[in-house]
Structure formats: C-alpha cells, structure tokens
Amino acid sequence: MAFQININGTSHSVDADGDTPLLWVLRDVLGMTGTKFGCGMALCGACTVHLDDTAVRSCITTIDSIGDSKITTIEAVGKTPAGKKIQDAWLAHEVPQCGYCQSGQIMSASALLASKPKPTDADIDDAMAGNICRCGTYVRIREAIKQAAQSGG
Structure with a gap:
C-alpha cells in the first residue's frame, strides 16, 4: 500500500x-x-x-x-529552535560517548524544550525517563538540557 x-x-x-x-x-x-x-x-x-x-x-x-x-x-531537528539549542548544549557539555543513544536523547530533550522552555528537574526526569544511556552520561544530559533552557533565542 x-x-x-x-x-x-x-x-x-x-x-x-x-x-x-x-x-x-x-x-x-x-x-x-x-x-x-x-x-x-x-x-x-x-x-x-x-x-x-x-x-x-x-x-x-x-x-x-x-x-x-x-x-x-x-x-x-537542528533546524528547530529547541533542537539547535540542545545540540549546542550537547557539544558544550561533551555529552556523547559511544553516541548510539544520542539521536533519541536529543529528540526527547528538544521536544521537552519545545513544550516547556523552562523545565524543572522533575520535567526533565519525566521527559528523559524513557531514554537509556549505557555510557551513563545522565548528569551531562541534565546539565545540557538546563543550559539549553537558559540560553536565549
């Protein structure tokens, strides 16, 4: 079909x-x-x-x-305002290690920022809960999301 x-x-x-x-x-x-x-x-x-x-x-x-x-x-996703902010913050915080989960992580994080430009820690936890990172970069992921949320335009 x-x-x-x-x-x-x-x-x-x-x-x-x-x-x-x-x-x-x-x-x-x-x-x-x-x-x-x-x-x-x-x-x-x-x-x-x-x-x-x-x-x-x-x-x-x-x-x-x-x-x-x-x-x-x-x-x-980098062509969207939230996606661009997330990608920039991802690089600034050196989030990726193996990189396998990163596309899914970035997609979830950018959807979060698009819907909640100033997310709380609980919002971040809820939005990212379904994304697994075997390398364990969760602290850097959280910091990148917070930086992206604080960045202007």
Whole structure:
C-alpha cells in the first residue's frame, strides 16, 4: 500500500504494509539512518522522532497511524529552535560517548524544550525517563538540557 508521509518538511510516497514500523520506513525504505534501533519495544528511546512536535518511539509507531502528521528526525531537528539549542548544549557539555543513544536523547530533550522552555528537574526526569544511556552520561544530559533552557533565542 502507498502512504504519503511528511518527513523533515519533504513529502515521501512510501510503499509498505500499514503495520510497518516508522523506524523501518525511515531506515530501510528511505535510507535515513540517524534514527537508531535499540530494543524494538519502545523501552530504550534510541528510535525517538517527533510526530507533530511530540516525541514518539518510531519502533512501535506504524506507518498507517501517522496520517497527515509531520515527522521530524535527528537529521533535521537542528533546524528547530529547541533542537539547535540542545545540540549546542550537547557539544558544550561533551555529552556523547559511544553516541548510539544520542539521536533519541536529543529528540526527547528538544521536544521537552519545545513544550516547556523552562523545565524543572522533575520535567526533565519525566521527559528523559524513557531514554537509556549505557555510557551513563545522565548528569551531562541534565546539565545540557538546563543550559539549553537558559540560553536565549
């Protein structure tokens, strides 16, 4: 079946079964490999993308559930104000180590800042709870989010 989906501001026609996870459409059909496969059960956060500015797990979001929603991936999140602030803060705090979880972490953090520009520690904890970092950079992640929230424009 053919689906029209909007990814990073570009319309794509995708021929896939309706129950195909968005993650596999992004990676295998469209060749967009920035979104990572982690657990396949929405438990680790590596596959996080934005669906109409809300962080969702693309490993369990089926292509037929997207409708007219706009999808933003790690490839374009830096073009959004919240995404740019997060990416700059990520670099300033040297957050990445192995880097595998970083696209999902950045997507969750930028969705948080887009919805709550001045998040509390509890807001950060809630938004980032579903993102696992095996390298344990959680302290740097929190500090980067706080810096991004404090930065202007």
